[in-house]
Amino acid sequence: MQNKSDEKGWDLIAGKLNDELDANEGKIFDDWLSERGNRQVYEQSEKLHQQIQQTKLIDQIDTEKAWRKVDQKSWTPKGISRKLMPWLGYAAIFLLALLIGSLLGGRNNFKHSAEMCSVTVPFGQTSLVTLYDGTKVWLNSGAELRYDAGFNIENREVWIDGEAFFEVTHQNGSPFRVNNKKGIVEVLGTSFNVESYLDDDLIKVTLEEGVVQFKSPRGKLLRTLKPSEQVTLDVSVDKMKVEKVRTDLFTSWKEGRLEMDKASLSEVVKKLERWYNVDIRFATPEVGEIKLTGTILRDRPLDQILKVFERLYGYSYDFTVNADKKSEITLYVKQPNK
Structure with missing residues (x-):
């Protein structure tokens, strides 16, 4: 269990991070911060707090369970006094519960x-x-x-x-x-x-x-x-x-782009299926062998991309909407470019 001093220290940290300290508590916090080892604990807690603000998962955290896990911890990193470990242990467990990061x-x-x-x-x-x-x-x-x-x-x-x-x-x-x-x-x-x-x-x-x-x-x-x-x-x-x-x-997808350099349509279609959660089929196998070069932006509607395919490569398509499963798109060559 944490002792009263430890709990008071955590109260001060929580109050400071949430801007809830009055003038008297602010002075107590400053005195506490000047004690050896406390600044490092506070800075780690502050960093954790900032990461927490970037997520919407905080309501899923079982804080009582987190505190119980802290009670089981016995590690003591160098340079931090043992009496401050419950706070640092809590921060580590809290961070793990929040996806081990932001x-x-x-x-x-x-x-x-x-x-x-x-x-x-x-x-x-x-x-x-x-x-x-x-x-x-x-x-x-x-x-x-x-x-x-x-x-x-x-x-x-x-x-x-x-x-x-x-x-x-x-x-x-x-x-x-x-x-x-x-x-x-x-x-x-x-x-x-x-x-x-x-x-x-x-x-x-x-x-x-x-x-x-x-x-x-x-x-x-x-x-x-x-x-x-x-x-x-x-x-x-x-x-x-x-x-x-x-x-x-192979890495531009993380910036919302699909870069192509003589990529086969069959390869591109696999990406589009996952991007737009649809099934794309070819009327004939040779349609998937067409090579594409260029850039597809993820924020563009799928029908806009399909219309570009139609204009540049002579494709046409049928779009079947299924309420109970993925929508289906069939690509076929309507009028190939000469």
Whole structure:
């Protein structure tokens, strides 16, 4: 249990952060802040408070459960007095309950249990998650991020289904591991994209900066990637390909763009299906082989994009709206360009 002094200290921090201290309490807070170790605790609490304001998940936090977890903590970082640990422990647990960082947008399906936390992004949306170690994770439509509730700067391991871009904070001697049923990506500090949806046999890792190790699900090293390299593994035939690529073609989605450089329409359609939560079919297979170059902006209506396809490539389309499932679009060649 916290003693009365600890509880008073936390009351002062909470009051200061919420601008609720009167003049007398403000003087008491200033005196408390001048004591050894207290400023560091307050600054960490202030940073946490700012992160909390960026999310809309605060109503989901069980504060009583959080306090009970704090009572079980016994760690004591250097430079902070033991009597202040309950506040710092509370901050850490509170931060974990809030997605181990700031969750931007507030439209995600957030789940938290004693063992695992998860974030699921609906089709048609993207999200940015900042983990407790400072690592930033952009999640694309339909992606799910999971991590152990004990995630911290020493234990950095996540699981991903779908597509995500990672900007990993470097921690000496503490690798960051991204797990997927098709493979494992392990790094110390770098920027890379992982694409591996459950309904696709491919896993694709694109390295922007740094160095990553791509491993099998059992941990066997398959390839060490250098900047601008991409590894693609087709698990259905156990075939791997490594090539140099323009990384912006595979990472621009996090800025709301789809960059194409001689991309097949069948590849582009997979992205559009997830962006707009629709099913797109081809009247004949050759329609999907057409190559596209250019940029598609995510904030454009789908029918506007389809009309551009029709004007530039001679496509036409049928749009079938289904109330009980995804709407369906059929693309066919009406009058191909000469």
